Amino acid sequence: KNEVEQSPQNLTAQEGEFITINCSYSVGISALHWLQQHPGGGIVSLFMLSSGKKKHGRLIATINIQEKHSSLHITASHPRDSAVYICAVKSRTSYDKVIFGPGTSLSVIP
Amino acid sequence: EPEVTQTPSHQVTQMGQEVILRCVPISNHLYFYWYRQILGQKVEFLVSFYNNEISEKSEIFDDQFSVERPDGSNFTLKIRSTKLEDSAMYFCASSVTGELFFGEGSRLTVL
Numbered sequence: 001k002n003e004v005e006q007s008p009q010n011l012t013a014q015e016g017e018f019i020t021i022n023c024s025y026s027v028g029i030s031a032l033h034w035l036q037q038h039p040g041g042g043i044v045s046l047f048m049l050s051s052g053k054k055k056h057g058r059l060i061a062t063i064n065i066q067e068k069h070s071s072l073h074i075t076a077s078h079p080r081d082s083a084v085y086i087c088a089v090k091s092r093t094s095y096d097k098v099i100f101g102p103g104t105s106l107s108v109i110p
Numbered sequence: 111e112p113e114v115t116q117t118p119s120h121q122v123t124q125m126g127q128e129v130i131l132r133c134v135p136i137s138n139h140l141y142f143y144w145y146r147q148i149l150g151q152k153v154e155f156l157v158s159f160y161n162n163e164i165s166e167k168s169e170i171f172d173d174q175f176s177v178e179r180p181d182g183s184n185f186t187l188k189i190r191s192t193k194l195e196d197s198a199m200y201f202c203a204s205s206v207t208g209e210l211f212f213g214e215g216s217r218l219t220v221l
Contacts (some may be wrong), residue, residue, distance in 0.1 A: 031214070033210060041217075045209050095158070098155050100153040
């Protein structure tokens with residue numbers, strides 16, 4: 001069983017739709033990252049969180065430590081949001097190792 | 111805005127050759143990392159580096175891999191004798207507060 005799982009694996013949305021990507025993990029964590037991987041391969045950090053909720057522009061990330069679950073929400077989606085979104089966790093038992101999820105491929109259609 | 115830079119962007123090499131991938135982390139960052147992504151697969155942690163030494167490494171990071179920070183700015187990943195299965199995108203990242211800042215990646219193709 002993978003330590004970090006994401007759903008859905010692939011997602012197609014119409015421009016303007018509200019999008020939710022889910023992440024569940026099976027290990028105790030000290031932090032969770034949401035990352036965006038562009039079609040060209042580059043990776044950008046969107047959020048790092050260990051509790052509660054964070055918001056940046058149209059993006060919102062939430063985490064429920066007790067349920068070992070996090071969600072990434074995109075409001076008013078736009079074609080430029082098309083990318084792979086990756087959830088990654090820093091295990092409490094590890095000093096530096098980050099465990100990556102398989103990613104969710106999002107395509108936003110105009 | 112400060113960024114992590116990686117060179118080369120793409121390298122093609124013959125099996126058995128040595129490869130050095132270079133990274134220039136953000137200047138005030140203290141923690142440095144290498145990750146690998148084989149085509150179509152998820153990103154995997156290779157190694158972390160702090161205070162001029164390896165702080166943690168994964169099972170992937172065997173004796174054919176090494177890292178160093180030779181001059182206080184560059185952070186390098188050396189693969190001594192490349193294998194076909196080393197073909198991947200290699201990402202460098204740096205951090206000061208825990209948030210990861212990634213480079214654009216170096217694509218390594220081993221023939």
